[in-house]
Amino acid sequence: MQLKDKLTPDRIIGSIFIVLGIASFIEGVRLRPMRMLGGSVGDDTLPMLLGIVMFLLGSIKVITPDHTSAKIDLPKGRIRRFMIYTMVMLFLYVLGIEYFGYFISTFLCAVVLFKVFGEYRWIICFIAALLLTFSMYLIFAYLLKMPFPIGMFGF
Amino acid sequence: METIGHLIGGFSSALSFTNLSMAFVGVFLGTAVGVLPGLGPTSAIALLIPLTSVLEPVPAIIMMAGIFYGAMYGGSTTAILLNIPGEVASVPTCLDGYPMAQQGKGGKALGISAIGSFIAGSLGIVGLTFFAPFLADQALRFGPPEYFGLMMLALTVMVGLSGASLLKALMMGCLGYLLSLVGIGHLSGHPRFNYDTITLYGGFDIISIVIGVFAISEVLTGLEEERKAVAVEKIGNVYPSWKDLKQSIGAILRGTGLGFFLGLLPGCAPAVTTFLAYDAEVKISRNPEKFGKGAIEGVASPESANNATSQAGFVPLFALGIPASPPMAILLGGLMIYGLQPGPMLFEEHPQFVWTIIASMYIGNMMLIILNLPLVGMWARLTRVPYGIMGPVILIVSIVGSYSVRNSLFDVLMCLIFGIMGYFMRKYQWPAVPFVLCYILGPMLERALIESLAISGGSLLIFFQRPISLGLIIAASVLLLISIRLLARTGRQIVKEGGDKGLEVGFD
Numbered sequence: 001m002q003l004k005d006k007l008t009p010d011r012i013i014g015s016i017f018i019v020l021g022i023a024s025f026i027e028g029v030r031l032r033p034m035r036m037l038g039g040s041v042g043d044d045t046l047p048m049l050l051g052i053v054m055f056l057l058g059s060i061k062v063i064t065p066d067h068t069s070a071k072i073d074l075p076k077g078r079i080r081r082f083m084i085y086t087m088v089m090l091f092l093y094v095l096g097i098e099y100f101g102y103f104i105s106t107f108l109c110a111v112v113l114f115k116v117f118g119e120y121r122w123i124i125c126f127i128a129a130l131l132l133t134f135s136m137y138l139i140f141a142y143l144l145k146m147p148f149p150i151g152m153f154g155f
Numbered sequence: 156m157e158t159i160g161h162l163i164g165g166f167s168s169a170l171s172f173t174n175l176s177m178a179f180v181g182v183f184l185g186t187a188v189g190v191l192p193g194l195g196p197t198s199a200i201a202l203l204i205p206l207t208s209v210l211e212p213v214p215a216i217i218m219m220a221g222i223f224y225g226a227m228y229g230g231s232t233t234a235i236l237l238n239i240p241g242e243v244a245s246v247p248t249c250l251d252g253y254p255m256a257q258q259g260k261g262g263k264a265l266g267i268s269a270i271g272s273f274i275a276g277s278l279g280i281v282g283l284t285f286f287a288p289f290l291a292d293q294a295l296r297f298g299p300p301e302y303f304g305l306m307m308l309a310l311t312v313m314v315g316l317s318g319a320s321l322l323k324a325l326m327m328g329c330l331g332y333l334l335s336l337v338g339i340g341h342l343s344g345h346p347r348f349n350y351d352t353i354t355l356y357g358g359f360d361i362i363s364i365v366i367g368v369f370a371i372s373e374v375l376t377g378l379e380e381e382r383k384a385v386a387v388e389k390i391g392n393v394y395p396s397w398k399d400l401k402q403s404i405g406a407i408l409r410g411t412g413l414g415f416f417l418g419l420l421p422g423c424a425p426a427v428t429t430f431l432a433y434d435a436e437v438k439i440s441r442n443p444e445k446f447g448k449g450a451i452e453g454v455a456s457p458e459s460a461n462n463a464t465s466q467a468g469f470v471p472l473f474a475l476g477i478p479a480s481p482p483m484a485i486l487l488g489g490l491m492i493y494g495l496q497p498g499p500m501l502f503e504e505h506p507q508f509v510w511t512i513i514a515s516m517y518i519g520n521m522m523l524i525i526l527n528l529p530l531v532g533m534w535a536r537l538t539r540v541p542y543g544i545m546g547p548v549i550l551i552v553s554i555v556g557s558y559s560v561r562n563s564l565f566d567v568l569m570c571l572i573f574g575i576m577g578y579f580m581r582k583y584q585w586p587a588v589p590f591v592l593c594y595i596l597g598p599m600l601e602r603a604l605i606e607s608l609a610i611s612g613g614s615l616l617i618f619f620q621r622p623i624s625l626g627l628i629i630a631a632s633v634l635l636l637i638s639i640r641l642l643a644r645t646g647r648q649i650v651k652e653g654g655d656k657g658l659e660v661g662f663d
Contacts, residue, residue, distance in 0.1 A: 009583050017326055024333055027348055034343045040613025043340030043347060046601045050336070054329045061322060072582055075379045083378055087575060090550065094567050110551055117378065118543020132548060136555050144209050146559045 008066040017058030025051030082116050089113060101151025102141075106133045158288055165510030169518055173214050174511065178519045181218035185225020186526055189245075190233055190534045191545070196226035197481040198373060201365035202552055204489050205559040212493040213508055217515045219489055223482045224276060224465045224516070227425065228523050231268040231458055232534050236261055244425035244461045247433035251446060251453025258449050262391035262531075267403050267451055268458040269527040270395065275411040275459035276520040279466025282415050283473075284513055287502075290474035294499035299606035300617050304627025306600040309477040309592070311634045321639070323585050328593040334359055335597030342605060354565050361488045361594060363557040363570040368587045370553045371574025374546050376581055382542040393531050399451055406436055406452035407459045414460030418467025418479065420634060425464040425480065432460035466516065472497055473509055478595070481588045488595050 028048030035042030075083060093109040110129035114120055120128070140146045168174065188199040200219050207215035230245035235252035248268065255264040297305070310328070337348040338358030349355035395403070410432040417428045436456040437446045446453050468479040476498035478484040490497050495505060502509055527534070557570035580587055611617035618624050 009579075013326075013583075013585070017329075020330070020333060024336075024348075031340065031343070031345065031347060034340075034345050041342075041605045041608040043343045043345060045605065045608075046332070046597075047336055047347065050329060050332055054326070054333070057322065057326045057329060061326065064322075074582070079379055079381070083375055086375070086378060086550075087571070090554065090571055091568075093554065094564055094571065098564060106551065106555075110547055113547035113550060114543065117546040118541060120543065128544065128547075132551055136551060139206070140555055140559055144206065144559070147562065149564075 009072070010066040011062050014058045014061030017054050017061065019058075021051045021054030021056075021058055023051070024048070024054060027051075085116050086113065089116075097149050097151070099151055101153055101155055102137070102148035103133060103155055104151065104153065106136065158285060161288075161506060161510045162284060162514060164507065165512075165514030166517075168213070168507060168511040169217070169514035174217055174515055175518065177210070177214035177218040178221050178515045179522055181221020182225035182228075182519045182522045182526060184218075185222035185227075186229035186523070186534060187537060188222060189226035189229020189231075190537050191229075191540070195369070195373075195482075196223045197365070197485055198369040199226070200482055200485045200489070201362060202370055202549075202556050204362055204485070204492065205556040207489075208559065212490075212495060213511050215493065216486070216490065216508075216512055217519075219486055220469070220512060220516065221519045223486070224462065224519065225523060225526075226482075227461045227465045228269065228272050228527050229534060230461075231272070231454075232265065232527075232531060235264045235268065235454070236535055244429045244457075244464075246426075247429045247457035248454055250433065251448070251450045254447070254449035255451070255454065259391065260449065262393040263395050263399060264451070264454050265531050266393040266395040266528060267399060267455050269393075269524055269531070270400070271403065271407040271410065271455045271459040272462040272527070273520060273524040274407050275414060275461075275463040276466055276523070277517070278411050279415050279418075279463040280513065280516045280520060282463075283466055283469050283516070286419070287470045287474045287509075287513075290470060291499040291502040294475055295503070296623060297499065298621075299603045299610065300621050300624040301627060303600065303603035303607050303618060304624040304631065305475055305477060306596055306603055308627055308631040308634065309596055311631050320584070320586075324589045327580075327586055328589040331590040331593030331595075332597040332600075334364070335594045336601075341598070341602060357561070359569055359594075360557070360560050360563070360566045361591075362492075362560045363566040364573050364594060365485055365488070365591060366553045366557050367570040367573030368577035368580070368591065370549055371570065372577030372581055372587075374549050374553075375574065375578040377542055377546055393528055403451050403455035406456040409435065409439075410456035410459030411463045414463030415467045418464030419470055420479070420637075425461045428460045428464045429457040432456045469513075469516075473501060473512075474499060476501075476599075478592065481591065484588070484592045484595055491595075 024047045028044040028046075028051060031042065031044035031047065035044060074080070089109055089112045093105050096108075097105040107129050110132050111122075111125045114125040114128050115122070118125075137148070141148050169178070184199065184203070185196065188196055199222050203219065203222065207218060210218070227244065230240060231248050231252065234240040234245040234248040236256050238249050238253040240246045240249055252264045252268070255261060294301075294305075333348075335358070337355055338346070339356065340347050346356055413432050413435060414425070414428045417431065418425070433446075433453060433456055436452050437443050440446065440450075440452065465480075468483050471477040471479050472483050472487060476487070476496065478487045487497055495501060495508065553570065553574075554567055558564065558567050560566060577587060579585075580590075607617050608614075618628060
């Protein structure tokens with residue numbers, strides 16, 4: 001069996017858990033000196049316990065045969081592109097909202113999302129995005145008095 | 156008598172205009188959420204928690220509770236008319252409900268479903284009225300070791316909610332615990348797992364995690380599946396005849412009893428009890444061959460169990476602070492955001508709150524029968540909303556909602572990251588519910604453990620020397636075994652039937 005076949009997704013996650021378990025244990029060791037004088041437990045107790053448990057469970061996952069996860073197919077082609085566009089757009093939205101403000105960022109993001117999800121004509125996407133942007137503003141900023149980021153354009 | 160007095164007091168508060176409005180909004184939204192496949196009550200409650208921030212705790216929780224039990228009503232509509240269950244708990248309803256619709260009896264199936272849900276919901280609320288205060292009274296004797304035992308009992312929920320793999324459930328539970336440790340340590344006040352990053356001092360926000368793992372991942376899955384709107388055929392008369400009612404009443408009462416008493420057990424979510432109720436109905440029937448071909452009892456029993464279980468879930472939540480299902484876990488988080496700690500002290504310190512919520516459930520149940528019988532045609536038309544509209548709306552609401560909790564873009568970033576993680580969890584069948592549950596219960600478990608060990612000077616024997624604590628740990632062990640057996644018996648059926656209908660089990 002090739003390495004590629006042995007490195008199934010579940011085994012990769014098991015390996016991640018082993019690493020997280022070690023990290024948790026190390027954090028517990030780091031916190032141990034900060035335990036209160038004479039205390040039998042402290043903020044280090046659960047991280048150390050959890051670290052051991054995660055290490056063990058991750059190891060079991062890596063060692064035991066994985067019959068299911070290798071057979072699962074990830075999306076390909078057009079669908080994969082659309083999913084990537086969606087997540088990239090959302091990350092850009094989060095990064096951009098602080099600089100461009102709520103209105104511009106939300107509007108642009110919504111236009112792209114309506115196009116990706118519904119493949120509507122651009123004019124429909126613009127109108128739907130406008131309605132959505134203003135509805136969210138009405139609910140959150142006007143009714144709930146939640147402050148939105150303003151951005152460099154002042155709105 | 157004291158309970159009746161409290162309940163009357165609760166009604167006087169629940170009948171205020173604000174609380175009535177919130178009850179209506181909750182059950183209306185819940186029914187809509189239940190009808191629309193893909194947006195479960197867990198995601199809906201998580202998305203709406205930020206919106207309820209301007210409300211007082213009472214109307215906010217009334218609304219969120221209404222969403223939960225309303226969704227149980229709504230899930231049957233598409234299960235019967237389209238063979239598409241709105242929730243995993245509605246899967247058994249498809250087995251006989253859809254054949255009934257194909258025979259032109261869709262309206263009758265919907266009617267019996269609504270009536271069964273109403274009867275079961277009403278009896279379930281009565282059970283909640285008398286069981287919850289009794290349980291809370293007993294729990295007043297609890298100290299830290301007893302609370303630790305209680306948390307261990309809550310961990311047995313993981314088994315019932317694990318889908319198919321216990322190892323994966325345990326691993327996700329550990330991951331949830333690990334993330335809950337990020338922030339400031341309870342005892343020393345020193346930061347943990349922050350790696351010199353100021354942003355991590357405040358830890359991760361539960362709402363962002365839930366919105367990401369449930370709502371955003373669901374939308375990504377919907378995009379992958381290229382979900383479209385579905386048209387529904389004409390429904391016909393929704394009011395069942397006396398003969399239909401007579402034929403169904405036994406199944407309704409049996410489903411109610413089974414659903415309520417099993418629903419009291421942590422981990423016995425509606426998804427489990429509906430299958431058990433359907434199974435039981437087939438076994439005791441004189442004509443078992445009629446099931447699967449349009450038997451009215453096959454709709455009445457699981458739908459009744461569904462609603463009875465959803466009401467029963469409030470008993471451990473209010474009385475002990477243990478969530479019995481994913482929406483309950485989010486409600487628990489919501490209560491804590493409002494500074495209310497569910498458990499026995501909730502009845503002592505905030506009796507008006509608890510009894511108002513319970514009273515509002517009677518009112519909400521009445522509203523649901525009105526919404527679901529004459530207006531069922533309207534709900535059926537909801538399935539025509541294109542996913543091309545719904546998907547972007549859910550995503551934008553998710554992002555704005557996760558921002559609104561702490562006005563933090565870090566929370567939004569985490570929401571997106573958890574969304575991607577949630578998508579791959581669905582894909583590779585890693586259950587999300589243990590992850591969320593342990594994130595919420597982690598700090599409570601740590602506090603109980605540390606306080607107990609501080610009392611005993613580090614000796615673990617304290618958990619076995621105190622009778623209530625020992626009893627809880629034994630009960631947790633027994634429940635764990637029962638849950639494993641129940642899961643083994645129904646889990647394969649749930650995973651098969653739910654998987655056949657495109658539902659991820661262990662997720663919602």
